Amino acid sequence: MDGINVVELTIVIVLFLLVTVLGFAASRWRRAEDLMHLDEWGLGGRSFGSWITWFLLGGDLYTAYTFxxxxxxxxxxxxAGFFAVPYTIIIYPLVFLVVIRLWSVSHVRGFVTPADFVRSRFDSPTLALLVAITGIVATMPYIALQLVGIEAILKAMGVEGDLPLIVAFVILAIYTYNSGLRAPALIAVVKDTLIYLTIIVAVIVIPSKLGGWDAIFGAAEKxxxxxxxxxxxxxGQLGYATLALGSALALFLYPHSITGVLAASNRDTLKRNMSALxxxxxxxxLIALLGYMAIAAGTKPIGTDGNTIVPVLFQQMFPSWFAGIGFAAIGIGALVPAAIMxxxxxxxxxxxxxKEYLRKDATSQQEAKVAKIASLVVKLGAVLAILGLNPQFSIDLQLIGGVIILQTMPSVALGLYTRWLHRGGLIxxxxxxxxxxLLMVYDIPKLNPDxxxxxxxxxxxxFALSKLGFxxxxxxxxxxxxxxxxxxxxxxxxxxxxxxxxxxxxxxTAVSDYTAEREDPTVRDLPDPLASAPPGLDGTVRGRT
Amino acid sequence: MSIASTPPGRPVTDEVAPQRSDRSPWNWLLLVPIVVVLLVPLYNRVEPTLFGWPFFYWMQLAFVALGVATTSIVYRMTRRSPAEQQAARDAITRDADAGRRED
Incomplete structure (x- = not known):
């Protein structure tokens, strides 16, 4: 490590400050009539149009860790690493019809979480508790993983110590507390601009420096x-296909994906997004292929941390100021999903x-307050996990997270179509x-490259099929x-x-709930003027007066 | 307006939504990209290459377009009438105005 790269660090800090200001400004943007209601704070007033939904879901599903x-x-x-592409291709046709039913029934019955739906559909607080716990346990390591992304860029810039990581998350915690879902929605726009800019430049500049795509794939082939x-x-083909399918089935069961879906303003918004995402x-x-570019460029990871491959490649290939922009894209990209999660x-x-078990008579103000504090606790837990544990542990936990969140599929996804499965059977x-x-993942050994x-x-x-006797x-x-x-x-x-x-x-729930449209009298009209123009366009900042 | 935190399971009004159906033969199209993408042997090879990309890679990126095409077709073919879509937009505007007046 030869010291801190000042240019890169300056650019990252400036862009980080920019999104921090945005994060705080977000609470004024399309302000909810009453931010102290849980719906307002947690779902951004539930009314994001097609564009904001695209940025929000994009920032939510394609996390910094993925990148x-x-x-x-x-x-x-x-x-085998390319499975992320088939995975994210089959998601949208797979959930096209499903998420729309979830949007409708949630907006008629006021569900905010998948567990709310399960409780009401199957009349079972126990099943809802299982779904809620599964969701929380699967999400926690996912949040911690976002920090792994930030850690990778900090390492590449030569920044030592845990303090920058803590500062980044404290800022994130405060503005989520302050602005709810509006903050990540607004920041996602900045993040995507930076990400797309970086990728477009990367796929033009890097191959030309390395002697073309032939050379890149040739190096990987070798x-x-x-x-x-x-x-x-x-x-490896069966594993590739099942991993893609399983991951796709799991993605929209994660509570943070559902939060993003429910924030859409109507069914058409979601359908259009299934084509645009x-x-x-x-x-x-294209980002996946950065891995092969790194092979061709002879990139060496910092220490044993393979996640530093992309940051180091950027440093090799780009001038410092542009590497800084790429790093900021990854760092800010971590904040969006972490906030939503x-x-x-x-x-x-x-x-x-x-509300279900500890305090049944909680008022909506108490509910919103507890939700805010809980979001702080969750983030604090993620920071402690990263500082105290080996990052590899979070990665392993996240793999397990995918396995366990899939187990809510019968209640949540099939439940949207049929009630034939008995609550006892689902439990x-x-x-x-x-x-x-858990038995299977316990039984999977980790292999060295040799x-x-x-x-x-x-x-x-x-999981090797030979273990089952095949x-x-x-x-x-x-x-x-x-x-x-x-x-x-x-x-x-x-x-x-x-x-x-x-x-x-x-x-x-009633049969008609699942196909309810925005204009139906049963669909909740929310007090939030979200459908109006973005901030600045009408010349005033709306707030409570 | 504290309806936003009504406990789950209780509808806001006593009215019911009109009966609709989200079934359509067009929905079957959605299966095409899922099945094609999962048939790995179909594209697990190097030749023919395109701009130096092995088949395995450029074909899977091409499947992104297949996914977009099928979801777009299903969306268009099952789209509601312009009048109904307008009603949804009006509902959003109406609620927005209502929210503004209360500010």
Whole structure:
């Protein structure tokens, strides 16, 4: 490490200050009539138009960690790392119809979290509690991972110590507390401008410096020549497809994705976004190839931290001032999802644990206050986790997070279509799926690059089928297998409970709720004038007077 | 306006939403990109290359366009009438105005 790069650091700090000001200004932007209601604080008044929804969901789903880790994976593992592209292609057709039903029923019944829906649909606070806990547990390491992204750029700039990381998160915590979902929505616009600018420049400048795409793929081919080169080995194809499918099924079960979806102003906004969001997938595909560019450029990670590959590559290829812009894009990119995730986790705690079990008669003011404090606690937990634990631990936890969040699929996603599954069956399925999933990931060893075992347990999410007695070297995504167990148990237990005529509760929703449109009298009109012009256009800053 | 924090499960009004259906034969189109993308052997090869990119990579980026095309077609074919869409926009404006008056 040869000291701090002043130019890069200055640019990052200036851009960071800019978004901090934006974050605070956001509370005045399209101000809610009463920021102290949970709906207002946590869902931004639930009314974002197509553009803001695009930026918000884009910032929410394609996190800074993705932008750092996917190229790092390509750098280390080759073609298998490209799974992020099929993963983000199949998400949108997969959830196209599903999220719209969720939007409608939530806006008729006032649901803020997936657990709210499950509670009402299946008349089961227990099932809702399981969904809420799963959501919180799966989200926490995801927030911590965003810090891994920030850490990577700090390391590359030569900044030592934990203080900058803490400062970044304190600022994030304060403006989320202050502005709710509006802050990440506004900051996402800046983040995306920087990200797209960086990528476009990177895919033009870097290949020309390295001698073209032939040279880049040639270098990767050479590096992975002992395996299948730049494509997947025959035994890797099943794992690739199941990981893409499983990750896609999991993504919209994460509470932070649902928070983003519910903030859309109407069904058409969401449908249009399902067609427009894949632009990010295109960007992600190009970002993934930064990993191969790093191979061709002979980039060496800092220490053993593979996540520093992209920052170091930028430093090699760009003048300092532009590397600084790229770093700021990654750093700010971490703040957007971290903010939404902490809001989503806080909502789950407040509505489905605090209000349900701890204080049933909480007023809406108390609810909003608890949600704000919970979001601070969640972020504090993430900072402590990063400072106190090995970052690798967060990465492992996040892999497990994907496996466990998938276990809420039968209640949340299938629940939007059918109530045939009995609440008892769903609980049994959740327990079985969770147990199977954890057992499988426990049983996956972590391998060194040379094939020796580095660690016995929790080494990934790719489960060898040979362990189940199949005569093959293929592996599948553990989360998908666990989901299969979950579904089978849910079906069998439901059949038994139905045969025994066990009461399955009262459905708190109506068939027509799932297709309700914005103009229907049942859909809540929210007091927030969100559909009006962006700040400055009408010449006044609206606030309470 | 404290309706925003009504407990889950209680509708705001006693009125019910009109019965609609979100079924359409067009929805089946959504399966196309999902199935194609999951058939890995279909594109797991190097030749033919395009601008130096192996098939595996440029084809998957091309599938992004396939996904966009199918969701766009389904959206257009199942789109509501202009009058209904206008009603939704009016509802947003109306609620916005109501919010402004209360400021």
């Amino acid at each position: 750092v880790a996917v190229p790092a994976l390509m750098f280390g593992a080759g073609a 590096k992975f020549s002992t395996g299948a080169g730049v494509i997947l080995p025959a035994t 894949p632009i990010y997938s295109l960007a992600l595909g 902490s809001i989503a986790a806080a909502n789950l705690f407040t509505r489905n644990i605090y 049994a399925g959740w327990v079985a799926g969770m147990a199977a999933g 094939g020796t075992v580095a660690r016995q347990h929790f080494g990934g999410s790719s 005569d093959t070297r293929s592996a599948v995504y553990a989360g998908l297998l666990a989901l299969l167990v979950n579904l089978v148990v849910a079906l069998v237990v439901t059949a038994i409970l139905r045969a025994m005529k066990v009461d399955d509760g009262v459905d708190g």
